[in-house]
Amino acid sequence: MAASTKLVYQRFMERINHTSKIISVRPVSELPTSDQGLVPANSGIEHAIVTDSTIFYVQGGGQPSDVGAITSNVQSPSLFEVKSVRHPASGSQILHLGRFVPIGTPGFNPGQEVEQAIDAETRSLHSRLHTAGHVMSLAIHALIREGVIPPLKESKASHYPDAAWVMFEGTIEGKHKDAIQAKTDEFVRSASPVRIHWWSMEELKEKCFGVTEDFRLPEGEELGRVVEMEGLGSYPCGGTHVKDCSLVGRIVVKKISRSKGVSRVSYTVE
Incomplete structure (x- = not known):
């Protein structure tokens, strides 16, 4: 059974930055059909990232998700723009939905350490x-x-x-x-x-x-x-x-x- 994503924000709501590790990076087209349905048409969302822990609030309970960025300066200066954060249809590995910017920016690798930063104003x-x-x-x-x-x-x-x-x-x-x-x-x-x-x-x-x-x-x-x-x-x-x-x-x-x-x-x- 895949490990759950730890919801750091539930105990540390004041944090706007957090270090986590990449579990997986997948194009939306490779997600289960039920999870592809979480992505609106023309949203600009291209990939789903799963990390071992997150400070991004996950949409639910009448509250929209956080937005922000996941970055890494190790190996390559990659930036992933997080547009939505959702529970998958099955399991408890949280989906950070968004895109790498600019287009063509190298992605992340499993096990790589990354920095999460939520939009504090939102x-x-x-x-x-x-x-x-x-x-x-x-x-x-x-x-x-x-x-x-x-x-x-x-x-x-x-x-x-x-x-x-x-x-x-x-x-x-x-x-x-x-x-x-x-x-x-x-x-x-x-x-x-x-x-x-x-x-x-x-x-x-x-x-x-x-x-x-x-x-x-x-x-x-x-x-x-x-x-x-x-x-x-x-x-x-x-x-x-x-x-x-x-x-x-x-x-x-x-x-x-x-x-x-x-x-x-x-x-x-x-």
Whole structure:
């Protein structure tokens, strides 16, 4: 069984550079058909690189992947532009999808040591958006406890720059938008520390919001990764986050939409 790619960012979110070793470099055309489907047409992606470890966030959990570069000055000055990072359809060797630049640049060899560098500005935006989604959801839960909003069940979320929203089963009326904004502003001003924990399934179910009936830990894992906004609440989460709630900037509650018994609250950060 092939060794898994170690997800360094899960424990060291502040790192933007990391040294790893090449496992494989393959043209996209040589990937399994199921993995070739991860590459959009006309994306400019030509190769998939697998390394033994990565600081690149892997797309999933409502958060887009990191982008950046993989380089090496050993043997030849090669640069691989990372455009997307994805889980393969089978196995746990993470695919760094992109291209060597300029065209014709020599590639990497298995076992070769390389330097990974993520785009820090993109990571910062994605982290702010992800933390912001949890903060706004926790504000909604607080309003439910206060009796301002009727009981709801949180279902899913998206934290993309052009599509950031949280979804609840039940009705959130438009008149609640100002209350959600005010409570969200309060939680941001609290500057509550954002902490990462590794909890058992039992503890996770007891203490976390957003645990759906079909939630499962990754195969072979006994502890789940949790993000806690101290004093506000926790979520099972594999994403990247800022160090405290104030660092998201201003969260703007944009719109509340309702359809078929489900309410979606969209937001952005400024």
